[in-house]
Amino acid sequence: SEKKLWGGRFKESTDRLVEKYTESVSYDKRLAPFDIAGSIAHVTMLGKQGILKEDEVSKIVSGLNEILKEIESGKFEWKEELEDVHMNIEKKLTEKVGPVGGKLHTGRSRNDQVATDVRLYVRHEIENILELLKRIRKAFFIQAKKYIDVVMPGYTHLQIAQPVLYSHHMLAYYHMFKRDEERFKDTLKRVNVMPLGSAALAGTSYPLDRKFTAELLKFDSISRNSMDAVSDRDFVAETIFNCALVMTHLSRLSEELILWSTEEFSFINLPDAFCTGSSIMPQKKNPDVSELTRGKTGRVYGDLISILTILKGLPLTYNRDLQEDKEPLFDAIDTVKLALAVNAKIVEEMIPNKERMKTQASKGFSLATDIADYLAKKGVPFREAHRIVGEIVAYCLDCEKSLEELSIEEFKRFSDAFEHDVLNLMSVEGSINSRNITGGTAKEQILKELEKIEDEENFN
Numbered sequence: 001s002e003k004k005l006w007g008g009r010f011k012e013s014t015d016r017l018v019e020k021y022t023e024s025v026s027y028d029k030r031l032a033p034f035d036i037a038g039s040i041a042h043v044t045m046l047g048k049q050g051i052l053k054e055d056e057v058s059k060i061v062s063g064l065n066e067i068l069k070e071i072e073s074g075k076f077e078w079k080e081e082l083e084d085v086h087m088n089i090e091k092k093l094t095e096k097v098g099p100v101g102g103k104l105h106t107g108r109s110r111n112d113q114v115a116t117d118v119r120l121y122v123r124h125e126i127e128n129i130l131e132l133l134k135r136i137r138k139a140f141f142i143q144a145k146k147y148i149d150v151v152m153p154g155y156t157h158l159q160i161a162q163p164v165l166y167s168h169h170m171l172a173y174y175h176m177f178k179r180d181e182e183r184f185k186d187t188l189k190r191v192n193v194m195p196l197g198s199a200a201l202a203g204t205s206y207p208l209d210r211k212f213t214a215e216l217l218k219f220d221s222i223s224r225n226s227m228d229a230v231s232d233r234d235f236v237a238e239t240i241f242n243c244a245l246v247m248t249h250l251s252r253l254s255e256e257l258i259l260w261s262t263e264e265f266s267f268i269n270l271p272d273a274f275c276t277g278s279s280i281m282p283q284k285k286n287p288d289v290s291e292l293t294r295g296k297t298g299r300v301y302g303d304l305i306s307i308l309t310i311l312k313g314l315p316l317t318y319n320r321d322l323q324e325d326k327e328p329l330f331d332a333i334d335t336v337k338l339a340l341a342v343n344a345k346i347v348e349e350m351i352p353n354k355e356r357m358k359t360q361a362s363k364g365f366s367l368a369t370d371i372a373d374y375l376a377k378k379g380v381p382f383r384e385a386h387r388i389v390g391e392i393v394a395y396c397l398d399c400e401k402s403l404e405e406l407s408i409e410e411f412k413r414f415s416d417a418f419e420h421d422v423l424n425l426m427s428v429e430g431s432i433n434s435r436n437i438t439g440g441t442a443k444e445q446i447l448k449e450l451e452k453i454e455d456e457e458n459f460n
């Protein structure tokens, strides 16, 4: 077994089982580029402050750069018995550049080091997620624009409620993913704070220039309490929460796409490339991607519960429990990235079944509210109008008619307020376009909204 970098005070070597139990390198090696960037910045600052000599700094920096290349080309040999990414790299550095490598850790602890690495990693990944969020928003925007004349039933309680534009439905999702963007951007403010200089927990006696290191690493600010800095993982919890909420939105979308692609709904055609077949039933085209998205939402919720539970009982400051922050974080980020990418493509390529949606849009007496509003505008109190139209619906159900099939005489049987013009109401498009209010489904509003989105976003 490798000699431990912290082995000085130990008489026995670590139990093999303990090495297996405590290691994190099998998964935290993905932090390597950030660990090396952090180390290079730290050692550069040590040089500037005269804590290390310039030739020491350049030896360490070139050693670290060599290690980075080895890692990137897959040549680097990771060792479980060296615990984590930090120890693996530092050990390799001393092998490469000799004892001077041991000066890298001056004024630093793994506690502020790992907190820094994770922040750099999260910052990087949030940038990626922001790109993917934009891609899926663009997909909804394109659908909304392309199928601007498609009408469909809007639902409450999964019962047909009122007709809406398909575009309006698409843009509802656009807004969910817009809020997700805002949340991630806001989280970035709290992520982009540098812990280096906090050392183990109490700060350090070396005259570090923390602001200089922060500038090199493009941190907006430096932490103001060393004890908080080494034990704070709020930013991890927040990031996972943001991922969980993105998954919630994707899961609701998936549920709708699964429903819409059934024979019973037949609202939508999912692209073949995003469906899978059955090993026994030759006719099947299954929406597995959407089902998996719904399922993977559960695992990201699990990641969120993990991090919150890990944190809840921790006394200040660093405790090894914190090492368990990484797997849920990585899992949430990996899952949300893939889910966003694949769902953006589905949304881009799905095709609404215009005729079927239109047929269904007027089913379920979806124009009943329009008739009640008509009566109310003629002076009938809305509650009264509501009752009258309810009776008309009951009548229609009894004689198996739709509202559109009623004559003016039949309408008049229920209220004197009905005039011939009530028959003009019997159109889905008319109903939609009458909701011409900001946020409403009228085509005019959707066109305005599309323009606004195009202005605000930089889709290209």
Ligand code: ARG
Pocket: 024, 084, 110, 111, 114, 318, 320, 322, 323, 324
């Ligand atoms: N692998 C550890 C982690 O992720 C690094 C910090 C270890 N610090 C310590 N004092 N044991 O939390």
